[in-house]
Amino acid sequence: MADTPNHPHSGDASARRMPIDELLAELGSRVDEIVLDRERLRALLDAVISIGSDLELAAILDRIVAAACTLVDARYGALGVLDGEGGLADFRTQGLSEAEIIALGDPPTGRGILGHIIDVPDPLRLDDLSRHPASVGFPPGHPPMRTFLGVPVMVGEKAWGNLYLTDKRGGGRFTDDDEDIIKALAAAAGVAIDNARLYGELADSQADRERLLIFRDRDRIGRDLHDLVIQRLFATGLQLQSVVHLVDAPEAAERINTAVDEIDGAISDLRAAIFSLHTGAEQQLSVTVKGLAGVVRGQLGFMPHVRFEGPVDSAVPEAVRIEVLAMLREALSNAARHAGARHVSVTVAVAEGRLAVTVADDGGGIPAAAPRRGLANLAARAEVLGGEFTIGAVEPTGTELHWSIPL
Structure with missing residues (x-):
């Protein structure tokens, strides 16, 4: 400190x-x-x-x-x-x-x-x-x-x-x-x-x-002390890795390795959350979104394309900004871990009293059997703000997540 x-x-x-x-x-x-x-x-x-x-x-x-x-x-x-x-x-x-x-x-x-x-x-x-x-x-x-x-x-x-x-x-x-x-x-x-x-x-x-x-x-x-939580997760991952060699069943060992990967993903998510939710209120939203894209770049392997339209920095209240950054963090992290995409774009636009946020990728789409809790969380966040959340397909493959939120 x-x-x-x-x-x-x-x-x-x-x-x-x-x-x-x-x-x-x-x-x-x-x-x-x-x-x-x-x-x-x-x-x-x-x-x-x-x-x-x-x-x-x-x-x-x-x-x-x-x-x-x-x-x-x-x-x-x-x-x-x-x-x-x-x-x-x-x-x-x-x-x-x-x-x-x-x-x-x-x-x-x-x-x-x-x-x-x-x-x-x-x-x-x-x-x-x-x-x-x-x-x-x-x-x-x-x-x-x-x-x-x-x-x-x-x-x-x-x-x-x-x-x-x-x-x-x-x-x-x-x-x-x-x-x-x-x-x-x-x-x-x-x-x-x-x-x-x-x-x-x-x-x-x-x-x-x-x-x-x-x-x-x-x-x-x-706020940086959230790293204490990261250290707790990291220690748990190390403990799991240390017992893999003691497990004879291949299926059990695979599950332990999967759990370690999930912990690594949670650590990356938490670091991104610390960045996106604890930047100063005086910092412009466009700057914060670009910074968040830079944080997720290490997970994706490339820099997402970010575009802004309208008075993004002046028209979005702080309460909405915080929720939008949380939604963006989750959407980008999901794209990094599950989509297998080579290109991800983020569009943030303000027009006619509404904020529209779109995250699109050219990955493999959302499998029918995939857990939906994360998507339900994104929808719930939009609902809390009085907005709407939709999921669409990108041709020939890929996914588009879209929020429309009243200001």
Whole structure:
């Protein structure tokens, strides 16, 4: 880590553990406790990077809810902020339309199932909301909801709020893995919230302005500590490689080697994510996209062709930019690992109040039996932004991924 500038407040500032350190440590401990497939682990890392990339509390809360819905395929999500008196001081939602929010009137105050989790701050998973003893039904105009997953968000040792997820897409129920991944997200969210609160306190204090600058600088440096996660993955790969020679069955050895390759891919993805999601907000989007293409060049074996149309650098809000970079990173990484392409092009265009992003390759296309979780994740990201995601074919072979997102 770079040396901290000498400053009269630097000793005081260094007395605090940087929240990003705590976030990574907490995430690492939670990941050790659960078994996640590679796509869900990568989605969790993306979510943690996303919520940790902002210091504004309101934006962080909205990102937490959106990330939670994406991770467990929930149609609706909410984050209730406790008021310290047994009720809710704030209630952020995901999945409801503006018309539905207006029709519902005042936000919930903490009765029924919501009140139960406030009183008993433990994870709660239900196949049918209406059958729980604490259920009080829905107000008029409320969309129907059945399956439910609730997890407390702790800041330090105190319950700060609760994450609520309802209506698992596809009609299924929330699983043990869903609960584990939301608990891991909630742990990281607690650290991000504490980070934002600290930032707000410093921002409100004129006397601590210089101390705030040091804090923000350390936060940027702290983002590089995602390499701790990379080192964990790298060590796991080495451990797997060290036992290959002990396995007699060729099929088992092949599976171990495949797992090592997948870990290598995850490491490359994470490095690209660190670059794309943690570049400064002041950096132009076009510059960041070109830099991301340069990072993926090592995986592809060639430089993707990148083209821009319209006011890309001035018209795309930061929240949309972060999601677009995450989608581009995943699309380019997938092309590098699976397409076998010799040419990849990226087009980013802004026109008539919409952002259009296209990634095309001349590879072998998407096999019918290929896992679709990554593509579903790309579609979910676009849906969160109110946009659309389509998959097309490129003649004679190849694939075209296209996003259209309102600005």
